[in-house]
Amino acid sequence: MAEDGTIISTMRVAEDLLDYLPENPLQEPLKNAWLYMNENYSKFIIATIGSYIIHELAYFLICLPGFICQFIPAMQKYKIQPNKPETAANQWKCLKLIIFSHVCIDFPFIGGAYFYIEYFGISMTWDDMPAWYQMLPRMYACLIIEDTWHYFVHRALHDRRVYKYIHKIHHSFQAPFGMTAEYAHPAETMILGMGFMWAILLTCSHISVLWMWLIFRLVETIEVHSGYDVPYLNPLHLLPFYAGPRFHDFHHMNFNGNYSSTFTWWDKIFGTDRQWNDFNKTKATKEWEVIDPLKEKSQ
Numbered sequence: 001m002a003e004d005g006t007i008i009s010t011m012r013v014a015e016d017l018l019d020y021l022p023e024n025p026l027q028e029p030l031k032n033a034w035l036y037m038n039e040n041y042s043k044f045i046i047a048t049i050g051s052y053i054i055h056e057l058a059y060f061l062i063c064l065p066g067f068i069c070q071f072i073p074a075m076q077k078y079k080i081q082p083n084k085p086e087t088a089a090n091q092w093k094c095l096k097l098i099i100f101s102h103v104c105i106d107f108p109f110i111g112g113a114y115f116y117i118e119y120f121g122i123s124m125t126w127d128d129m130p131a132w133y134q135m136l137p138r139m140y141a142c143l144i145i146e147d148t149w150h151y152f153v154h155r156a157l158h159d160r161r162v163y164k165y166i167h168k169i170h171h172s173f174q175a176p177f178g179m180t181a182e183y184a185h186p187a188e189t190m191i192l193g194m195g196f197m198w199a200i201l202l203t204c205s206h207i208s209v210l211w212m213w214l215i216f217r218l219v220e221t222i223e224v225h226s227g228y229d230v231p232y233l234n235p236l237h238l239l240p241f242y243a244g245p246r247f248h249d250f251h252h253m254n255f256n257g258n259y260s261s262t263f264t265w266w267d268k269i270f271g272t273d274r275q276w277n278d279f280n281k282t283k284a285t286k287e288w289e290v291i292d293p294l295k296e297k298s299q
Ligand SMILES: [Zn+2]
Pocket: 154, 158, 167, 171, 251
């Protein structure tokens, strides 16, 4: 009881201290926009069309800086695989499948958010919206949950008995670029997308948490597929054990190992980062031998 009291009083002191922080200048316009949305649109429209619009805007806006990098010579020193530049043909091929996937798979999948919100009584009101300091620990928890699901399911998708049927499509690009983050077989979109859902089921009390998690997840996955490693750009790099773009880029280059999405610990625990560590030790001295799982009989 005394311990609970101590924790609660510490939290109250922390909340009092937060009152001394300067007020967020965007607070008022954001509040007005949120109230306008609630007054003018139904719960159904907000949960389905609203969530879909946020996904589309976030996806293409987050892809944009990486897309522009290919036209800026000064950025080429940050390209992880400089010998494999993005081509117009590859980007067009990717965009076509992304549009198909966003319309035919993501739209119904995201539309399911309405039933989830109704069933669990998820709030949409301004007053119930968690503060940023309550939101950030939830985002961290979401990243850990999704990463754990992603590691084991992604690793299973690399089993050579199923690889060629599903996950091979995501590996069409040995040097990924931002848009390839969601370039995948519909089954993979659904199966790996469940990691996103488990995270939200355990942390969500308000639709803003769902939308914030959507944006966090897109920032993470588009960055690790961007093909560029630009220092100080993404605050997620401040997280201990954050994998980053070089880690996942190696997965695309090598086809094996580095199965996690966000953190490096599962690969460390199960030794599936061995080839990544060998690569880092030897890349300065010799060419890395890439083994395509479909060509390698002994795998
Ligand atoms: Zn893979």
